[in-house]
Amino acid sequence: MKQFAVIGLGRFGSSVARTLARMGYDVLAVDTNEERVNAITDEVTYAVCVDAMDEQALKSLGLRNFDVVIVAIGQDVQSSILVTVMLKEMGVPRVVSKAVTELHGKVLQRVGADMVVFPERDMGVRLAHALVSRNIVDQINLSPDYSIIELIAPREFVGKTLQESAMRREYGVTVLAIRRGEDIVISPGAKQVINEGDILVVVGRNDKLRSLEDKL
């Protein structure tokens, strides 16, 4: 079973720690702020009030034996960088560090972070995309040219079969699955009727998907 430690229990760090613990993993949660440590203690394996900038205290946590340590210190850029350096020097196999600016991210990468994350920036990008395309529920970018999108069934397709909807013929896209409440129809046939409220899982070229979406 993998062991994780999270240093910094702000909104991001505490969410990472809670989610890993709920999935059944061992999680050590660390913060200088006693209130934040107390708030999470019942939800993780172990929660301690430690200043990660204190090298002795950090060493005493035995983090070398953990699989992944997440550094979720935000505002205090200097601490985030120094703690990342100390963890790598201690031999932690995988250090994932949160960055607040692009420059901060570059420095973290330079000093040895194995992965750098930008939670606010990335969620900002996601929200912008979601706001612009209100009919797209979720998507996977397969390549620069192809995507899978989850699309609320366009009104004009409701009551038609897939064949009648002409999605393949006119847009060159393929319906991989239909989500209908809790049910899923996988690889639906040409005679499958589209119901109101169906979510279509569609694969195709991005430009074709966009023109399908624009038509809605």
Added chain:
Amino acid sequence: MKQFAVIGLGRFGSSVARTLARMGYDVLAVDTNEERVNAITDEVTYAVCVDAMDEQALKSLGLRNFDVVIVAIGQDVQSSILVTVMLKEMGVPRVVSKAVTELHGKVLQRVGADMVVFPERDMGVRLAHALVSRNIVDQINLSPDYSIIELIAPREFVGKTLQESAMRREYGVTVLAIRRGEDIVISPGAKQVINEGDILVVVGRNDKLRSLEDKL
């Protein structure tokens, strides 16, 4: 063309504003902090230094005519709530507000926010999932029971056909597509050979997908 306004230019708000502007939309960016306004002014349609808590100043922005206003004020929970209320009272059709805790989120919903977002919490959940399943590149949760996952082709399947991999027979999952660099094979046949470095797009029950993943 849709018009957007973003109030609060922290890491999240500025990312939303920048992304929308890059996509070609009209974006008005608002903050009390002059430095943050100046930093974004060249990247958005219009950036102004205004305290959104000042009702007269807020009204003078003419936000009623915008399609979506995003309230990305974080720490100051009271402002975030009051600004959301004022925007709805002014007749803004869609107000999307950032919440810092579950309770804050509930209050925002109560006072009329059309959508409440939790960027740090949600990215925390995403990172936790990504750290645990390193072979999963991306995923769509179709329902509580079904997902589509993008999976790095397991070593033991390389050189085999889909039929020989027995993914359908043993795991009950279906390979919807294979991503091979920039190319995509959609609805691959049983005779399709899996190459090293292929990314498989697989749909199936979550428990089956998990046991497929565990085997890797």
